[in-house]
Amino acid sequence: MDNNKPSQDNEEEMKDSLTEEQETQQETQQETQQETQQETQQETQQETTLVPEMLKEENQRTPKGKSSVVWMIISGILAAALIIVIVYPPFGGGREAVASVNGTDISKDELYNELVSLGGESTLNSMITMKLIDQEAAKAKVSVTDEDVNAEIESLKTQYGGEEGLNTALSQSGMTMDSLKKNTEVQVKIRKILEPKTTVKDEDISAYYEENKATFATPEQVKASHILVATKEEADEIKKQLDEGADFATLASEKSTDTASAASGGDLGFFGKGEMVEPFEKAAFSMQIDEISEPVKSDFGYHIIKKTDYKKATDPTLEDKKEDIRKILVEQQVGELSTNWMTELRSNATITNTLEPAEENADAADSADSAQDTESSPNE
Numbered sequence: 001m002d003n004n005k006p007s008q009d010n011e012e013e014m015k016d017s018l019t020e021e022q023e024t025q026q027e028t029q030q031e032t033q034q035e036t037q038q039e040t041q042q043e044t045q046q047e048t049t050l051v052p053e054m055l056k057e058e059n060q061r062t063p064k065g066k067s068s069v070v071w072m073i074i075s076g077i078l079a080a081a082l083i084i085v086i087v088y089p090p091f092g093g094g095r096e097a098v099a100s101v102n103g104t105d106i107s108k109d110e111l112y113n114e115l116v117s118l119g120g121e122s123t124l125n126s127m128i129t130m131k132l133i134d135q136e137a138a139k140a141k142v143s144v145t146d147e148d149v150n151a152e153i154e155s156l157k158t159q160y161g162g163e164e165g166l167n168t169a170l171s172q173s174g175m176t177m178d179s180l181k182k183n184t185e186v187q188v189k190i191r192k193i194l195e196p197k198t199t200v201k202d203e204d205i206s207a208y209y210e211e212n213k214a215t216f217a218t219p220e221q222v223k224a225s226h227i228l229v230a231t232k233e234e235a236d237e238i239k240k241q242l243d244e245g246a247d248f249a250t251l252a253s254e255k256s257t258d259t260a261s262a263a264s265g266g267d268l269g270f271f272g273k274g275e276m277v278e279p280f281e282k283a284a285f286s287m288q289i290d291e292i293s294e295p296v297k298s299d300f301g302y303h304i305i306k307k308t309d310y311k312k313a314t315d316p317t318l319e320d321k322k323e324d325i326r327k328i329l330v331e332q333q334v335g336e337l338s339t340n341w342m343t344e345l346r347s348n349a350t351i352t353n354t355l356e357p358a359e360e361n362a363d364a365a366d367s368a369d370s371a372q373d374t375e376s377s378p379n380e
Contacts, residue, residue: 121355128353132345133189142192144185152184153177161269191334194341198333205325209318216316219273223309224284225266227251228258228301235295235302242292248306257301270311280305 097105137143153166160166170180209216225248229235238251249265256262273281279298287293287307295302 116355124353124355128351129342129346130186132342132349133186133193136193136345137189140193142189144188144192148188149181149184152188153181156180164264165269190338191331194334194337195330197337198330200326200329200333204329205322206318208325208329209321216321218311218314220285220313221270221272221311222284222287222307223270223311224268224287225249225252225306225308226258226261226268226280227256227266227304228261229255229304230257230301232295232297232302235304238304239292239295242304248292266306267308270309 095107095109098108098111099106157163157166160169167177170176227235227238227248229238234255238255241251242248249267252266253262256266258266261268271281273285275281276284277298277300279296280303283293283296283303283305284307287305289307289310291307293303293305296305297303
């Protein structure tokens with residue numbers, strides 16, 4: 001472990017080259033299309049850990065209650081398109097130039113064809129799926145408000161230990177807050193459509209509580225910031241400046257070799273016992289809120305610690321968690337129902353997709369006709 005590097009799990013670097021993005025899109029296009037056509041909904045549980053560098057690796061923390069993050073990325077049904085295809089009528093105006101290079105035009109037709117080859121088919125399939133969901137929502141008189149979406153976002157923030165933790169998870173998954181909100185809107189819409197079809201009994205809630213009781217309890221936790229340096233002389237000098245009124249966060253950003261926490265003024269977030277190396281943990285738990293420690297030596301160097309908050313241990317009862325569990329179970333049932341629901345929507349819909357081979361459209365039409373004939377036939 002490099003003592004001078006951030007302690008967060010390495011985040012995947014965003015591809016900043018158009019060539020790399022195009023290659024990735026071409027490699028994933030076929031797989032994404034198949035997933036979209038099969039209408040499978042995969043659960044994506046992404047756990048993020050915001051910990052200092054001296055965190056014991058075997059005890060890395062993960063936020064609780066991440067089962068609902070299945071809604072954070074609705075994969076399969078709503079495969080995220082890497083390029084938005086510019087859809088326009090294939091007749092009229094297609095030769096109009098959208099760019100010119102040394103007098104040579106690039107037409108709308110050329111741009112359209114290139115974008116289609118880079119992911120247009122999977123993007124259009126996703127758009128078809130979204131249109132089907134919107135039509136079903138209209139039939140069920142389901143609407144989604146900003147308050148609905150914001151409530152879901154706040155719930156995710158709580159599960160990830162705050163806005164910073166959620167932003168880290170989004171970064172690791174290659175998402176933005178805007179894309180999360182759009183996916184969340186779809187999540188809420190699907191849940192409102194399918195929730196009337198779910199059944200959650202009190203005995204189901206009790207059974208879930210007993211099976212997961214340990215996960216509902218939270219240990220005693222402290223929140224602290226630190227400044228990590230290599231030598232005691234450096235630590236003593238920093239402590240002197242702090243005693244004279246220097247700002248802790250400013251010194252942390254300037255002096256700390258733990259660059260991950262230095263970026264946020266030395267803030268390490270909340271942690272429980274057994275998560276930090278012993279000297280650091282012992283000092284942090286013994287301090288008063290807003291107290292600043294003397295230099296504390298560990299295998300990573302010398303720490304100046306500031307305790308900023310404290311949480312008592314909790315052990316919630318069944319009654320405390322009843323509604324939370326009910327929501328979890330409803331979401332699980334909605335997830336299970338959604339796959340067949342989406343398959344039925346597509347099989348019963350009349351869909352024309354000009355980006356798919358003619359035979360595939362014919363097969364889809366035959367399937368829809370067959371389904372309609374079956375529904376209209378008398379039971380034998």
